[in-house]
Amino acid sequence: xxxxxxxxxxxxxxxxxxxxxxxxxxxxxxxxxxxxxxxxxxxxxxxxxxxxxxxxxxxxxxxxxxxxxxxxxxxxxxxxxxxxxxxxxxxxxxxxxxxxxxxxxxxxxxxxxxxxxxxxxxxxxxxxxxxxxxxxxxxxxxxxxxxxxxxxxxxxxxxxxxx
Amino acid sequence: xxxxxxxxxxxxxxxxxxxxxxxxxxxxxxxxxxxxxxxxxxxxxxxxxxxxxxxxxxxxxxxxxxxxxxxxxxxxxxxxxxxxxxxxxxxxxxxxxxxxxxxxxxxxxxxxxxxxxxxxxxxxxxxxxxxxxxxxxxxxxxxxxxxxxxxxxxxxxxxxxxxxxxxxxxxxxxxxxxxxxxxxxxxxxxxxxxxxxxxxxxxxxxxxxxxxxxxxxxxxxxxxxxxxxxxxxxxxxxxxxxxxxxxxxxxxxxxxxxxxxxxxxxxxxxxxxxxxxxxxxxxxxxxxxxxxxxxxxxxxxxxxxxxxxxxxxxxxxxxxxxxxxxxxxxxxxxxxxxxxxxxxxxxxxxxxxxxxxxxxxxxxxxxxxxxxxxxxxxxxxxxxxxxxxxxxxxxxxxxxxxxxxxxxxxxxxxxxxxxxxxxxxxxxxxxxxxxxxxxxxxxxxx
Numbered sequence: 001x002x003x004x005x006x007x008x009x010x011x012x013x014x015x016x017x018x019x020x021x022x023x024x025x026x027x028x029x030x031x032x033x034x035x036x037x038x039x040x041x042x043x044x045x046x047x048x049x050x051x052x053x054x055x056x057x058x059x060x061x062x063x064x065x066x067x068x069x070x071x072x073x074x075x076x077x078x079x080x081x082x083x084x085x086x087x088x089x090x091x092x093x094x095x096x097x098x099x100x101x102x103x104x105x106x107x108x109x110x111x112x113x114x115x116x117x118x119x120x121x122x123x124x125x126x127x128x129x130x131x132x133x134x135x136x137x138x139x140x141x142x143x144x145x146x147x148x149x150x151x152x153x154x155x156x157x158x159x160x161x162x163x
Numbered sequence: 164x165x166x167x168x169x170x171x172x173x174x175x176x177x178x179x180x181x182x183x184x185x186x187x188x189x190x191x192x193x194x195x196x197x198x199x200x201x202x203x204x205x206x207x208x209x210x211x212x213x214x215x216x217x218x219x220x221x222x223x224x225x226x227x228x229x230x231x232x233x234x235x236x237x238x239x240x241x242x243x244x245x246x247x248x249x250x251x252x253x254x255x256x257x258x259x260x261x262x263x264x265x266x267x268x269x270x271x272x273x274x275x276x277x278x279x280x281x282x283x284x285x286x287x288x289x290x291x292x293x294x295x296x297x298x299x300x301x302x303x304x305x306x307x308x309x310x311x312x313x314x315x316x317x318x319x320x321x322x323x324x325x326x327x328x329x330x331x332x333x334x335x336x337x338x339x340x341x342x343x344x345x346x347x348x349x350x351x352x353x354x355x356x357x358x359x360x361x362x363x364x365x366x367x368x369x370x371x372x373x374x375x376x377x378x379x380x381x382x383x384x385x386x387x388x389x390x391x392x393x394x395x396x397x398x399x400x401x402x403x404x405x406x407x408x409x410x411x412x413x414x415x416x417x418x419x420x421x422x423x424x425x426x427x428x429x430x431x432x433x434x435x436x437x438x439x440x441x442x443x444x445x446x447x448x449x450x451x452x453x454x455x456x457x458x459x460x461x462x463x464x465x466x467x468x469x470x471x472x473x474x475x476x477x478x479x480x481x482x483x484x485x486x487x488x489x490x491x492x493x494x495x496x497x498x499x500x501x502x503x504x505x506x507x508x509x510x511x512x513x514x515x516x517x518x519x520x521x522x523x524x525x526x527x528x529x530x531x532x533x534x535x536x537x538x539x540x541x542x543x544x545x546x547x548x549x550x551x552x553x554x555x556x557x558x559x560x561x562x563x564x565x566x567x568x569x570x571x572x573x574x575x576x577x578x579x580x581x582x583x584x585x586x587x588x589x590x591x592x593x594x595x596x597x598x599x600x601x602x603x604x605x606x607x608x609x
Contacts (some may be wrong), residue, residue: 064482066437099565102506102520102549103374104419105476105483107395108432108439108460111416115241115437134393135416135434139372144346144572146546154563 041069042152047142051159055082058158059117063098063151066112068120076117079159082123090162093117095135098151103137110135116158130160183334193587196242196326199269199293200231202245204253204287205277208586212279216308223252223277223333229315230273230322232359233333237323238588256289261296269293271321284308286320290325300325328515332554333358336604337561338385339579341365342597353387355402360593360605366400375550375600376400379422382604386390386420391502397431399446403419407463410444413451415444419462419474424470430454432462441475441492454492465509465517466490467534473497474508474517485519487534498536507550510534513557516584520549520562529562531584542586546577552603558584563599566599 030103038043049057057079059072065092068076081088095114098107122128143150165469203223205213213222248255249263256274263274264388274287287303302321304314310589313334320331333538341354341468353366367373376387383388385400389407397411397420411417415435422429427446435524441464459479466473474487483497485508499505503523508532511531521541527548530541533534548564561581568575579592592598 039185078355099547100522100525101504102476102483102522103507104432104463104464105478106593107374107416107418108434108462111434111439112460113435119437133415134397139349139374144568145570145577148569152571 022128026087033041036103037149037152038069040148040152041071042149042155043071044153046152047117047156051079052082053063053112054133055066055079058156061155061157062151063100063112063155064109066109066116068116073120074115077124080121083121083126084124085129088163090130092132092134092160092162093121094140094158094160095133096156096158097138098153098154099138099141099146100151101138107135110137114157172334177290186211195239196270197241197243197268198234198271198273198345199248199264199267200227200234200245201248201250201255201272201274202227202252202254203277203288204251210406213277213284213308215479217311219311222284222308222311223275225275225276226311226315226318227273229312229359230319234322236359236590238329238583239323243267245374252429254395257289259293259295261291261293264291265291271299271326273323275318278306278400279308284311284314286314286318288321291320308345310419312357313383313607316357316359320606320608329558330556330606332559332606334607335555336377336382336607337579337592337601337602338366339563339594339601340373340376340599343369343578343595344601346572353385353400354594354596354598356594358482363595366396366405375419377552377602378604379426380424380605381426382607384420384422384426385602386431388418388420397429399429401402410446413442419464421465423466423603424468430464430466430473432464441473454490455488455495456492458577463507467510472510472534476506476508485532487517488531498532498534498541500536501539509551509553511553511557516557518551518553518560520551522579529582531562540586542584543580543589548580550600552601554603555605560584561601561603563601564600 014061042064055078056075059075093114095110097109118131141154143153171499203226205223206494219225232240235242247267250260255378256276259272270293272291273292284307285305290300292299316334319333323331329336333424335358338355341352342349344350350369351373352369356363372390374388376385389398395416396409397417398407399410400407401456410429411431417433420429420431422493428443430443433442438458439460439462443452457479459477463476464473472487473490477486483504483506484497485505486497488495504519505519505521507520509515514533518531521530524542529543529551530542532539545564546567548562551560551562559581563575577597579598579601582589
């Protein structure tokens, strides 16, 4: 539908072709992993769930950052559109950090990330009354790995239906 | 309760002998002092009485084992093998034959006696300087029998103090977070135990996430963060009564709590609209005061022992660094300027140092620096470790360490560790489950 979706599908097809055409050597697997991160922001879809069709539930962040990437803003615009359509639904924005930071700072960082998402939703017309922010710091990782890819999946803000 | 039960009688005033032995605490444990802990002697009637009450075969031996373990764990003493002892415990306590103890290279000797008197536990002990052939100290305690472990810790503290010139840290407890379950769904409970890992008790059930418990100065109250009803708030827990109450019920998240040195206030972070600032709450009149006001993250506050200053963690420079300010929030100064990120500053009970966690090039360090930020010393390096807490005498730091998982995300553990301020004597502390966020109590008997 959207350009990005077409691009994503093309990418998927391309990846599939690569895997099929060549023997899956270690080198290619490495490329594949790198392909799901840009800088150190996760760009894959492994852990993503959907609030509705085409409305991903989460956005990802760079290490120590709470800046929204272009992809994150697109996700949040989709969420805002969905929230405008479903005006009875309230949400909790759950902010998370990876395991490579001190516990207390990470609690604050998770809150800052979830707030970045909240501010963006509000810019697109969602009332702050409908949004609650909740930080888990590094307490609830989705991926228990100790490597850059796992950490990138854990640096996230997840939009969860509250009712 | 704990404080009141134990009654301490001095029967003999410590004799002012010019001791030849002295342990230099500042040097590390390169040459621990060889010492003999003779089992506390016990008459047959007392032994049987205690066996009935405490289900321990020989309480005299049990107490001396506690002393031995404590002194050995400190890294400053080397308790000698009991099999080499020539003198029987009861005779040694009356008059040690110093030549015998000299022969096995003991420089100090601890002897003593246990009695069952009027349903109470009566312990006397003596510390002897073997080379000078003199008694250095003699003390006696009477308490309820169930306090027997504490008696062992108090004897350890007295010996430590007499030989090093500084207060001990053995009659203390650790509050921490007990952890279980997979990394993605950790179950966390508040737990408390004696400093040596005994008498472990869980204080919460694990129904909600709890983090960062810290003692008040009398070690009877604990402040911590709980996610009760999914609202992260600062709570207060009375250990004796089990009463819990919210103290940080602000419209947002309150976290990173600690007591002021007089125990009257709780200092904590309050996060709202993407920024975290430091606040205090007076526990008596519930007056809330804002201490910092900055668009950055300000967290992990810790008072100086005199209550005049606060050290805290802020990313106002762009990255996590350590700052100090006056307790009213004025005069903010950054003090960490080394390479890397700095977090979790904690002021030492002696007032001269700040312990911290440092992240540099993918490694985590526990270190100390002076309060002006100079003299940084890194004590230990690991994959992940943080949250140092000081022993009440300011000589040892306890912290937690997490392991790296394998390719499948397995093998995660979290454990408590301690290390001397000297950087020597790193030790894993035994806990029944995984553990994190330790906080060291004050000395329970002063």
